[in-house]
Amino acid sequence: MKNVIEVKNLTKKYKELKAIDDLSFEVYEGEILGLLGPNGSGKSTTINCLLSLLNFNKGTIKIFGKTMKPSSYDIKEKIxxxxxxxxxxxxxxxxxxINYFCGLYIKDKDTRKKYVLDAINLVGLENYKKFYPKQLSGGLLRRLNxxxxIAHKPKLIFLDEPTVAVDPQSRNNILEGIKKLRDEGSTIVYTTHYMEEVEIICDRVIIIDKGSIIASGTTDEVKHLASIEEKVTVEVVDLENKYLEEIKNLKHVDEVKYDNNILFITYKKGKNNLIDLIDYLKINKINYTKIFSERPTLNDVFLELTGKELRD
Amino acid sequence: MFYHNFKYSLKILLKNKMLIFWTFAFPIILGSLFKMAFSDIENNEKLDTIDIAIIQTEEFNNNQIYKKTYEELSNKNNKNKLFNIYYIKEKNNLESKKKANQLLEQDKIVGYLFLENKKEIIVKTSGINQTVFKYVTEEIIQTEKIITNLIKEGMSSNSTDQTINQLYEKIYDKVLSINENNTILKDTTNTNLSYTMIEFYTLIAMTCLYGGILAMTSINNNLANMSSKGKRIFISPTKKYKTIISSVLASYIVQLIGLFILFIYTVVVLKVDYGNNFPLIILLALIGSLAGLSLGVFTSCVFKNSENTKTGIIISLTMLGCFLSGMMGITMKYVIDKNVPIINKLNPANMITDGFYSLYYYDTLDRYYFNIISLIIFAMILIVISTFSLRRQKYDSI
Structure with missing residues (x-):
């Protein structure tokens, strides 16, 4: 696969604090790379270094095979x-x-007009063309942002937490738009601390904490780093303690928690855990209103690797 | 790209209500308030005709200098008529004085002149009218002395027609030189001389310098460390100097539009007289605006504070400069010019105010050009410093 971005040993310090610590990674053509990490982990600083907005102490950054500098206008055209x-x-x-920012890249008026309309359609702002920003809701404003x-149809797009404080409808619209951009041939670097989004749209993930990479790979590869295999949630009223003790001793069960009439069970391994649990509940005549099983999430991986939640 | 950025910068500035208020509306409001406040004060302070009495002694009647001067100062056809004169002539001087004192007691006159062996100006109380009467009379006495001495000097030699003619020429030159050199006697009757003019000149200076807010806002929009829009513009392939220069040019145009509107308003509505030399007035406005623009560019590039703080800096500097150059009273300009002239020499508001002032009051242009050159130097220094500051391409933090 062809590299679009190549970062080697990138280090950025704010006085004694290392915001980025010897970071090395690559971004391949046509993929959506998720840069995942909690607030303050160094995601935005990494992006700003990649864009030559920030000085950095050590390392090299190549974009489209060339070293990125503030005067790299040929590279900037494609970003x-x-x-x-x-x-x-x-x-x-x-x-x-949209026309103003697109005009900083596209000189030809007719081409620009078409690109602007394409961008409006992509983010679903067809009915708001003449609206001013203060007239738009938070979600619509994010879409305008x-x-x-992206109106100038760049080959490489950096999206730095574009869905922060956005309503679900706008979020879905934005995520669909990003996938569409990838399908049209753009390479995308997507930073977020919402792991659900990463699982939906990213081909590959890099998890950053305190400026260092703590995990990387496809979402499935990263999830395998977690020691748990399955999580089952059961909604059950007034479960007696004796049953809790028995469930803890069921096969493959790692941990059991019962809180607010919700029973959480995590399994370290095994394949038919849910069936076995349903059988147990049936035999003991324990009534439940809801039951579902989940694979471990990226948040579980992050929690296991760092001892804290991604949204901390 | 240059035109594209210029066009949109113009649009952005003209649609920014806060900026338009400070640079367009505020000076007009302030100008209107000046007009309302100061025109009344000025009307109230206009000198009324002063009632005086002159005792027609023999000496007074024989002294043409006194007689003619007072006749002229009380002539009803003279638009600068200063005195209403009661001429008193009783049986003798003592009676005349008694009559004059009577008028003085009845407050019908502010004072009277008694000219005999010695010159006496008699007033009852102190006050502006009494001071004017005294001052004018003393001026006449001084002038009389000069002329009398010259005549004595001339008559002491053997007088011939030639020497008498020479003497007349000498007296004529001397009197003329008094009129030319003494600013108190300068003819100002052909102008609408008004000290409130200075308020309007500082108002123009304020508008020129407030234009700096426009330049500052424009540049802030282009700086990656000042706004997210600046980051977006920075990572575009458009060269930095193109976006900056086109934005600054747009702010200069908006500034000039504001200034033009203010000029029209002050001339048509407020009846402010800027004199007749329009090309030089326009040149001063252009250069003054350039100084304001450079102040905005400098504030934007050198200070790393928020946009609101930068706006505060420009407004504060401008208001302070205008205050020192006489916006809140011409006395301040006079006090600074007299005691700490260096402050007003470095004060761009004073350079603009003084430029208009010198165009209006002086026949020569030396002082005007001194101010023009000072403004250009001021602007160049700030722009050079700003350019060096802007050359940095990357930031340590944003």
Whole structure:
């Protein structure tokens, strides 16, 4: 696979604090790479270093095979960025905002007009073209923010937490749009601390904590790093303690928790754990209203590797 | 790209209500308030005609200098008429004085002149009218002395027609030189001389310098460490100097539009007189705006504070500069010019104010050009410092 980004031994310090610590990774053409980590883990700092916005202490960054510098205009032409903060002009309406930022890349007016309309359609702002940012909801504003960053059809797109504080409808719309961009040939670096999003759209994941990579690979590969195999949740009213003790002794059970009439059971391994549990509940005539099984999530992996939750 | 950025910068600035208020509306509001406040004060402070009395002694009647001067100062056809004069002539001087004292007691006059062996100005109380009467009379006495001495000097030699003509020429030159050199006697009757003019000149200076807010906002939008929009513009392939220069140019145009509107408003509505030399007035406005723009560029590039703080810095510097150059009273300008002239020499608001002032009051342009050159130097220094500061391409933190 062809490298679009190649980062080697990247280190960035703020005085004594290492924001990025000897980071090395690659991003391949046509993939969505998820850069996952809690707040303050170094995701945005990494992006800013990649874009030459920030000085860094050590390491090399190559984009499209060339060293990235502030004056690398040929590389910049092919890059689109959606920052975590909303970066639009309050004084311009939706279409003017997109047209302005697109105009920094595309000179030809006709081409630009088409690109602007494509971007509006991609993020679903067709009905809001003449709206000003202050007239848009948080979700629509995020969509505008994305449209401004990708309207020029870049080959490489950085999306820095684009769905923060967004309603579910807008989130789905944004995630669908990102997949569409990948399908159209763009390479995407997607930073977030929402593991559900990563599981939905990312081809590969890099988990960062305290500026270092603690896990990387496809989502399945990363999940295998967790020691648990399955999580079962049962909604059951007034479960007696004696049953709790018996469940703990069932085959493959690692941990049992009962809280607010919800029973959580984690299994270290095994394949028919759910069937075995249902059989046990039936035999003991324990009534339950809901039961479901889950694979471990990226958050479980992160919790196991760092001892804290991704959203901490 | 240059035109694209210029066009949108113009649009962004013109749609920013806060900026438009400070740079367009605020000076107009302030100008209107000045007009309301100061025109009344000025009207109240206009000198009324002063009632005085002159005792027609023999000496007074024989002294053409006194007689003619007072006649002229009380002539009803003279638009600068200063005195209403009661001429008193009783049986003798003692009676005349008695009559004059009577008028003085009845407050019908502020004072009277008694000219005999010695010159007496008699007033009852102190006050502006009494001071004016005294001051004018003393001026006449001084002038009379000069002329009398010259005549004595001339008559002491053997007078011939030629020497008498020479003497007349000498007296004529001397009197003329008094009028030319003494600013108190400068003819200002052909102008609408008004000290409130200085308020309007500082208002123009304030508008020029407030334009810096426009430049500062424009540049902030382009700086990656100042706004997220700046980060987006920074990572685009458009060269930094293109976006910065086009944005600054747009802010300069908006600044000039604001200034033009203010000029029109002050001339048409507030009836402010800027004199007749329009090309030089426009040149001063352009250079003054350039100084304001450079102040904005400097504040934007050198200070690392938030946009609101930078706006505060520009507004504070501008208001302080305008205050020192006479916005809240011409006395301050006078006090600074007299005691700490260096402050006003470095104060761009004063350079602009003084430029307009010198165009209006002086026949020569030396002082005007001194201010123009000072403004250009001020602007160049700030722009050079800003350029060096802007050349940094990457940030340690953003």
């Amino acid at each position: 689109g960025v959606v920052f975590q903060d909303i970066a639009v002009f309050e004084e311009l309406n939706v279409i003017d905002n 994305i449209a401004c960053g």
